[in-house]
Amino acid sequence: MSMTSTQQETQTRSWWRQNQQRITPWLFLAPGLLMFIIYVIWPIFSSFRLSFFEYDGLGEKVWLGLANYQELFSDRAFKTSLRNNVIWLLMYMLAVPAGLFIAIFLNQTVMGIRIYKSLFFFPFVISQVVVGLMFAWFYAPNFGLFYKVIEFFTGKGIAVLADPHLATYGIIAAGLWPQIAYCMILYLTGLNNVAPDQIEAARLDGAKGLKMLWYVVLPQLRPATFIAVVVTVIGALRSFDLVSIMTNGGPFGSTRVLSYYMYEQALSEYGYRMGYGAAIAVVLFAIMMVFISGFIWKMVRDEREGN
Amino acid sequence: MFPRPIQQASAPARALYKTALPIALFLWLFPLLGVAVTSLRPASDLAMGNYFGMPSDIAWGNYLEIFTNSPIGQYIFNSFKVTIPTVIGTLILSTMTGFALGIYRFRANLLVFFMFVAGNFVPFQILMVPVRDLTYGLGLYNTTGGLALFHIAFQTGFCTLFMRNFIAALPRELIEAARVEGVAEWKIFWYIVLPLMRPAIAALAVLVFTFIWNDFFWATVLTTSASTQPVTAGLSSLNGQWIAQWHLVSAGSIIAALPPVLMFFLMQKHFIAGLTLGAVK
Numbered sequence: 001m002s003m004t005s006t007q008q009e010t011q012t013r014s015w016w017r018q019n020q021q022r023i024t025p026w027l028f029l030a031p032g033l034l035m036f037i038i039y040v041i042w043p044i045f046s047s048f049r050l051s052f053f054e055y056d057g058l059g060e061k062v063w064l065g066l067a068n069y070q071e072l073f074s075d076r077a078f079k080t081s082l083r084n085n086v087i088w089l090l091m092y093m094l095a096v097p098a099g100l101f102i103a104i105f106l107n108q109t110v111m112g113i114r115i116y117k118s119l120f121f122f123p124f125v126i127s128q129v130v131v132g133l134m135f136a137w138f139y140a141p142n143f144g145l146f147y148k149v150i151e152f153f154t155g156k157g158i159a160v161l162a163d164p165h166l167a168t169y170g171i172i173a174a175g176l177w178p179q180i181a182y183c184m185i186l187y188l189t190g191l192n193n194v195a196p197d198q199i200e201a202a203r204l205d206g207a208k209g210l211k212m213l214w215y216v217v218l219p220q221l222r223p224a225t226f227i228a229v230v231v232t233v234i235g236a237l238r239s240f241d242l243v244s245i246m247t248n249g250g251p252f253g254s255t256r257v258l259s260y261y262m263y264e265q266a267l268s269e270y271g272y273r274m275g276y277g278a279a280i281a282v283v284l285f286a287i288m289m290v291f292i293s294g295f296i297w298k299m300v301r302d303e304r305e306g307n
Numbered sequence: 308m309f310p311r312p313i314q315q316a317s318a319p320a321r322a323l324y325k326t327a328l329p330i331a332l333f334l335w336l337f338p339l340l341g342v343a344v345t346s347l348r349p350a351s352d353l354a355m356g357n358y359f360g361m362p363s364d365i366a367w368g369n370y371l372e373i374f375t376n377s378p379i380g381q382y383i384f385n386s387f388k389v390t391i392p393t394v395i396g397t398l399i400l401s402t403m404t405g406f407a408l409g410i411y412r413f414r415a416n417l418l419v420f421f422m423f424v425a426g427n428f429v430p431f432q433i434l435m436v437p438v439r440d441l442t443y444g445l446g447l448y449n450t451t452g453g454l455a456l457f458h459i460a461f462q463t464g465f466c467t468l469f470m471r472n473f474i475a476a477l478p479r480e481l482i483e484a485a486r487v488e489g490v491a492e493w494k495i496f497w498y499i500v501l502p503l504m505r506p507a508i509a510a511l512a513v514l515v516f517t518f519i520w521n522d523f524f525w526a527t528v529l530t531t532s533a534s535t536q537p538v539t540a541g542l543s544s545l546n547g548q549w550i551a552q553w554h555l556v557s558a559g560s561i562i563a564a565l566p567p568v569l570m571f572f573l574m575q576k577h578f579i580a581g582l583t584l585g586a587v588k
Contacts, residue, residue, distance in 0.1 A: 039460030
């Protein structure tokens with residue numbers, strides 16, 4: 001009796017010993033993977049499904065087929081949002097060269113430069129809600145500094161956030177502030193690691209200034225540029241906070257972007273059209289997917305080469 | 308070094324650089340300085356149109372007023388109630404996933420890894436309705452716990468990317484040697500890998516703290532009342548009540564920004580190490 005039980009014990013033990021290497025990673029993955037699947041992966045599919053229904057968040061879901069998507073085609077607010085997203089993407093890209101410019105400006109070793117670097121980075125640490133409030137104050141009609149400065153030079157102030165043609169650009173400027181700081185810190189780190197011998201060699205060959213930057217420095221900064229572009233694209237497409245804080249999509253819906261319009265349709269006082277909201281989210285997801293697959297493709301390639 | 312060190316430049320160029328630095332910084336931080344000054348301006352100054360001149364007095368009372376006449380203290384407390392559990396939960400989950408993906412070679416490894424990476428990039432709106440329904444179903448809608456739970460899951464994606472790359476760069480011989488000695492796998496995790504991960508854990512703790520503290524979207528989607536809303540969402544609703552009372556809006560903004568700012572200055576090295584991961588080869 002006792003003999004068989006010890007035998008069994010050694011058997012399970014040796015089974016564990018043999019399979020330990022195979023099982024352990026899955027045990028370690030289980031909690032995180034489970035949470036991630038429940039809260040991130042499954043909801044993506046669930047939203048796709050929802051976009052074919054009419055749903056107010058409480059009642060029954062009613063099957064609509066492609067009707068939500070058909071409605072998008074004739075929805076002017078959707079077109080405005082989509083156009084604004086394109087503007088955001090293009091304008092946001094300015095953060096990459098601007099960040100590089102400031103990084104080059106600050107890449108010196110004078111007294112106190114460390115404090116300068118961290119103070120330049122400062123805007124990134126602040127919540128976008130606070131950034132939005134700051135810029136709203138900056139643009140405020142009649143007394144905002146920006147208004148005053150324009151008034152001083154042209155005799156007539158501009159209320160940026162009340163002007164349907166300018167409001168989006170005003171919000172993007174606010175968003176660029178922390179984004180430039182982020183790109184700057186990426187490039188500062190990159191510049192810190194540029195191989196000094198190559199720079200010296202190029203200097204001996206007579207390279208300097210922009211030529212040096214373009215042919216010698218930038219190729220070495222490629223990893224920093226890649227990450228700067230990735231975070232800037234994502235930042236541009238995620239623009240929700242600033243629009244919500246600064247204009248609520250107005251004036252006359254001119255500053256809506258897809259992320260904000262989706263929220264408006266699905267959850268705000270304008271109505272609980274969650275199916276329609278999901279269809280907008282699917283479009284935004286599809287746009288993001290174009291970029292994500294590009295990034296992932298590059299990362300997988302690097303990973304394969306690395307091994 | 309690029310650009311050429313300023314020390315090698317001519318004397319006027321050096322002087323120019325040294326004057327340009329503070330001017331550039333002043334312009335760069337101008338919106339922030341403006342808000343900081345406004346937060347200390349008496350309401351009477353604003354009423355009289357003194358927006359940019361010297362404040363007639365330093366009004367610490369603005370800060371007192373927002374704490375006594377608005378729930379901002381509660382909002383701050385709620386933010387901590389969301390942020391701290393999220394930091395702890397995310398770190399526990401992602402050290403484990405990072406260990407699994409960084410140490411073991413198995414067929415689904417890259418697939419799982421890139422699922423975490425890709426999930427991290429998706430727009431929040433595609434998760435919004437299902438996550439809200441799920442939180443509702445769990446009875447956690449409009450609670451700080453429900454918000455924290457979502458944040459833990461989502462941030463695990465980003466942190467797994469970071470942890471896995473960090474662990475994969477550790478010397479493999481350490482682990483191989485332990486295996487030859489017959490050390491159990493969980494002991495390898497606990498006694499060998501975990502102590503080496505301290506810098507990664509510190510970097511992620513600061514980053515996740517800042518991200519979650521500053522989150523606005525999920526706070527508005529998953530919480531609705533002053534007793535549960537974090538300070539970002541709270542500030543947004545206070546902004547609606549304090550129309551044109553810029554001294555109060557400014558004071559509230561400064562208070563809301565303070566914790567991540569302190570965190571950044573205290574843990575700057577870790578913060579930047581976390582953000583710039585991958586910026587160097």
